[in-house]
Amino acid sequence: MATKSMRQATTGRERASEHEGFLRYQSYKWLKIALAISAVALLIYAFNDVQPKPNGGSIYGYITGTVGVGLILWLAWLGVRKRAITPGRWSLKSWTSAHVYLGLSLIVIASLHTGFDFGWNVHTLAYVLMMLVIASGAFGIASYAMLPQELSANRGETTQIQMLDNLRMIDRQLNEAAQPLDAEGAAIVRMALEDDPFGGGLIARLTGRYAKCGTRTALDAVRADHVREEGVADPYDHVEVLLERKKSSLSRIRKHLRLKALLEVWLYIHVPLTFALIAALLVHIVSVFYYW
Amino acid sequence: MSFIVRTVARTADGRDIVRPKSFDKAELTIGRSPSSDIHLPDLAVTLNHAVIRAAAGGYVEIAATAGLPFVVDGKQSEHARFAASTGADVRVGSHSLEFEPGEGDDKGKVVITVNRVGAISNASEEKEEAQVFSLGHVLPGKRVMAWAGALLVLAIFLVWPLVSIQTQPVDNTRKVAFHADEMWTSGALSQVHQSLENNCQACHVKAGESVRDTACVACHTKVHDHADPAKLIEAKGSPGIVGGIKQAVGGVFGIQPGRCVECHTEHQGKTAMPVTDERFCTNCHTGMSGRIQTTLKDATDFGDGHPQFEPTIRFAGAGGLPMFRRVSLDANPREDNGLKFPHDLHLSTTNGVAQMAKSLGKGEGYGAPLDCANCHTRDATGSSFAAVKMEPSCGACHSLAFDQVGGTIRTLRHGDPAQVVADIRAFYRAGAPRAAALTGMDRRRPGDFATNSQRITFAQTSAMHIGNSEQAIRAVFSKGGACFDCHTVRQTGNPTTPFAVTPVALSKRYMMKGWFDHAAHDTETCVSCHAVKGSKLSSDVNLPKLAKCQECHGGQDAHKEVPSSCAMCHDYHRTAFAPLMVRNHRARGKAAEHIQEKALKEAGTGA
Numbered sequence: 056m057a058t059k060s061m062r063q064a065t066t067g068r069e070r071a072s073e074h075e076g077f078l079r080y081q082s083y084k085w086l087k088i089a090l091a092i093s094a095v096a097l098l099i100y101a102f103n104d105v106q107p108k109p110n111g112g113s114i115y116g117y118i119t120g121t122v123g124v125g126l127i128l129w130l131a132w133l134g135v136r137k138r139a140i141t142p143g144r145w146s147l148k149s150w151t152s153a154h155v156y157l158g159l160s161l162i163v164i165a166s167l168h169t170g171f172d173f174g175w176n177v178h179t180l181a182y183v184l185m186m187l188v189i190a191s192g193a194f195g196i197a198s199y200a201m202l203p204q205e206l207s208a209n210r211g212e213t214t215q216i217q218m219l220d221n222l223r224m225i226d227r228q229l230n231e232a233a234q235p236l237d238a239e240g241a242a243i244v245r246m247a248l249e250d251d252p253f254g255g256g257l258i259a260r261l262t263g264r265y266a267k268c269g270t271r272t273a274l275d276a277v278r279a280d281h282v283r284e285e286g287v288a289d290p291y292d293h294v295e296v297l298l299e300r301k302k303s304s305l306s307r308i309r310k311h312l313r314l315k316a317l318l319e320v321w322l323y324i325h326v327p328l329t330f331a332l333i334a335a336l337l338v339h340i341v342s343v344f345y346y347w
Numbered sequence: 348m349s350f351i352v353r354t355v356a357r358t359a360d361g362r363d364i365v366r367p368k369s370f371d372k373a374e375l376t377i378g379r380s381p382s383s384d385i386h387l388p389d390l391a392v393t394l395n396h397a398v399i400r401a402a403a404g405g406y407v408e409i410a411a412t413a414g415l416p417f418v419v420d421g422k423q424s425e426h427a428r429f430a431a432s433t434g435a436d437v438r439v440g441s442h443s444l445e446f447e448p449g450e451g452d453d454k455g456k457v458v459i460t461v462n463r464v465g466a467i468s469n470a471s472e473e474k475e476e477a478q479v480f481s482l483g484h485v486l487p488g489k490r491v492m493a494w495a496g497a498l499l500v501l502a503i504f505l506v507w508p509l510v511s512i513q514t515q516p517v518d519n520t521r522k523v524a525f526h527a528d529e530m531w532t533s534g535a536l537s538q539v540h541q542s543l544e545n546n547c548q549a550c551h552v553k554a555g556e557s558v559r560d561t562a563c564v565a566c567h568t569k570v571h572d573h574a575d576p577a578k579l580i581e582a583k584g585s586p587g588i589v590g591g592i593k594q595a596v597g598g599v600f601g602i603q604p605g606r607c608v609e610c611h612t613e614h615q616g617k618t619a620m621p622v623t624d625e626r627f628c629t630n631c632h633t634g635m636s637g638r639i640q641t642t643l644k645d646a647t648d649f650g651d652g653h654p655q656f657e658p659t660i661r662f663a664g665a666g667g668l669p670m671f672r673r674v675s676l677d678a679n680p681r682e683d684n685g686l687k688f689p690h691d692l693h694l695s696t697t698n699g700v701a702q703m704a705k706s707l708g709k710g711e712g713y714g715a716p717l718d719c720a721n722c723h724t725r726d727a728t729g730s731s732f733a734a735v736k737m738e739p740s741c742g743a744c745h746s747l748a749f750d751q752v753g754g755t756i757r758t759l760r761h762g763d764p765a766q767v768v769a770d771i772r773a774f775y776r777a778g779a780p781r782a783a784a785l786t787g788m789d790r791r792r793p794g795d796f797a798t799n800s801q802r803i804t805f806a807q808t809s810a811m812h813i814g815n816s817e818q819a820i821r822a823v824f825s826k827g828g829a830c831f832d833c834h835t836v837r838q839t840g841n842p843t844t845p846f847a848v849t850p851v852a853l854s855k856r857y858m859m860k861g862w863f864d865h866a867a868h869d870t871e872t873c874v875s876c877h878a879v880k881g882s883k884l885s886s887d888v889n890l891p892k893l894a895k896c897q898e899c900h901g902g903q904d905a906h907k908e909v910p911s912s913c914a915m916c917h918d919y920h921r922t923a924f925a926p927l928m929v930r931n932h933r934a935r936g937k938a939a940e941h942i943q944e945k946a947l948k949e950a951g952t953g954a
Contacts, residue, residue, distance in 0.1 A: 226468035248468035330493035342531035
């Protein structure tokens with residue numbers, strides 16, 4: 056999925072790489088393993104007649120529960136593992152591939168562990184947290200599959216620093232161009248200059264909508280308030296052009312920020328929820344053995 | 348006083364370029380206007396922002412000209428004075444103007460160092476690329492959120508319940524309210540245990556210890572063991588590989604086999620306790636006779652592994668003493684109930700009995716050949732039948748009337764031979780010509796004695812045949828006599844009471860180890876199970892055999908009309924009542940048929 060789109064993106068002068076993404080690593084080896092594990096779990100569940108009804112306390116329940124908690128701890132270990140880059144059979148790519156597919160297989164294993172017996176208790180809390188972690192992970196994979204192409208297209212050939220430098224250059228020019236203006240004009244231009252391209256909260260980042268954009272306000276003000284004569288040199292003309300440029304530069308940066316935010320935001324759910332999940336799992340296990 | 352203005356500019360590579368300029372005048376202008384003495388290309392500064400003047404006494408004075416303030420040593424003002432010797436730090440817009448007394452060659456002059464301190468724009472300010480472009484800029488760190496979330500979960504779901512457990516009383520003073528440890532519940536309790544819903548420690552007495560039987564019997568004081576617990580373990584036999592591992596692992600955690608909760612699983616939702624699964628019974632009863640010394644036969648499944656019924660049969664033991672013994676129906680047992688009663692004769696649709704019943708009509712409660720219900724009536728529970736009583740069931744036809752005094756009929760005392768003998772003697776002692784009806788079993792139509800003419804005609808006719816009291820007594824107790832036809836009569840040799848009648852004992856309950864509910868079989872007719880139409884003798888045990896039941900009933904998982912687990916007929920805990928399953932079923936579905944335990948007890952105790 057991810058690699059496919061990446062390949063399509065690398066056309067033109069660039070040489071298509073033989074890159075193999077973590078999703079199709081070793082011809083979907085881990086997908087096959089995860090499917091096999093899930094199938095075995097499902098088969099046993101189907102033929103295992105637990106009385107009076109399937110539950111986590113049966114032998115099958117204990118086995119799937121132990122496998123599940125082991126898997127979760129191992130999956131969480133990716134956070135440690137990814138900080139040590141090693142090649143080979145247990146490369147990070149292999150590890151990530153396994154993380155994704157075994158993580159998805161938890162949907163089957165943990166659901167069967169519950170025996171679909173839910174309630175308002177800490178056990179269901181652990182299950183819900185796990186499903187949220189998996190869902191955020193799935194969102195992350197989807198982001199990684201789709202967004203980099205868009206991100207790259209938006210950024211063109213520039214780097215983040217270049218984008219920022221471009222903005223700074225426009226600001227310097229704006230500052231210069233506004234020098235002849237009166238206090239009122241200066242104040243308008245300052246609105247644009249004081250604009251924080253990285254301002255706005257999480258919502259602004261994710262939506263790309265910045266309600267209090269100073270540049271836009273300044274541009275509107277310059278256009279509205281100043282009737283300029285044809286053919287007469289007016290400092291506002293230059294200011295308007297610069298504001299226009301700043302606006303488009305800003306919008307590119309903000310789109311970049313939005314795409315980056317979408318690429319990153321899942322981790323801000325995935326990681327903290329994983330820790331909450333491990334805590335809930337601990338409580339789940341302690342409580343089961345405390346009152347059993 | 349003269350001024351030296353040093354304007355500092357920064358090159359792209361960060362070097363400072365200082366351009367000094369001397370002013371030999373007492374007043375300098377500051378502003379964005381290029382004509383200003385100190386030109387600040389700063390949009391926050393007005394074209395003519397302020398003026399600097401040399402004041403008397405070595406002072407320097409700054410005054411705003413456009414009404415916009417500046418900052419002197421951190422204080423905002425529109426007019427300020429300070430000693431030239433001490434200097435000051437003045438901020439105008441994004442620029443810093445540092446006033447210092449000149450030194451060396453410049454002594455006596457005021458040096459003003461002009462420096463841009465604020466960035467031209469927000470974007471121009473120094474930014475940490477990795478930081479500002481990432482979400483970390485607008486969100487708390489993942490690590491912070493992770494620890495906060497984990498600690499929150501632990502605090503609410505682990506610490507709170509633990510504190511609650513340690514601080515709450517475990518006895519009755521514990522309040523009926525929410526307790527934090529309820530968040531650990533694995534599911535709602537069954538309906539019968541609803542009151543324990545907020546009292547985990549009622550059953551989970553000790554931390555880390557599985558629920559013990561002592562917790563159950565604390566309330567359930569009247570529950571009987573199924574059998575001797577040691578024998579029960581023996582009866583189970585080898586647990587097998589899986590069971591053995593389970594038992595071994597359980598043993599490590601202090602779980603002993605045979606606990607109440609093994610069958611009575613809880614936390615399965617707010618329902619009635621689930622009916623015991625068949626396997627809980629068959630685990631032991633399959634091949635059990637090979638493991639322990641028992642008279643019980645092996646049972647695996649009602650459909651294909653149930654022994655033939657063994658009703659409790661009454662028979663005459665040594666010396667004629669009544670004895671009870673369980674006999675398989677396959678042995679075609681004979682029952683000794685002391686009665687002579689041919690079912691076939693009474694249930695015939697063509698013979699004299701049938702004709703008589705038909706001709707009596709509905710007004711008398713007949714109108715058709717006799718059927719079972721003419722004699723057999725349900726008991727209070729509805730699940731079984733009351734013992735047949737002579738007076739209403741037999742007496743309607745088999746009258747014991749023998750005399751009439753005025754409008755009152757005299758009858759022989761049923762069930763008391765001595766009284767019968769005495770009454771007959773008294774009747775003869777009182778003398779003729781009163782008529783007596785003592786010839787015995789000449790059939791009379793039920794209700795005939797209600798009509799005087801019939802009665803007298805009949806009585807007179809019969810009296811013709813009887814000479815004296817002893818003859819009459821002998822006639823009553825001999826073949827053809829009122830007693831003899833139904834009862835086994837023997838001579839006592841005692842002249843006062845020459846005859847005795849073998850007592851009658853009718854079984855109230857044959858299936859003492861199981862339970863049969865007639866009410867549940869109302870859709871059937873009596874004869875579809877009881878083959879009484881061909882029964883010539885009262886000693887016939889007219890119970891249906893296993894195969895008859897199996898026509899509809901199969902094991903728990905059978906594809907039969909009525910899948911029947913063991914619990915449908917048998918109760919694990921010894922009681923005289925209907926099995927729990929039957930009671931539950933009745934109580935839930937049909938309020939009208941609700942079984943009262945007291946009535947059950949009376950009905951269910953057997954012969």
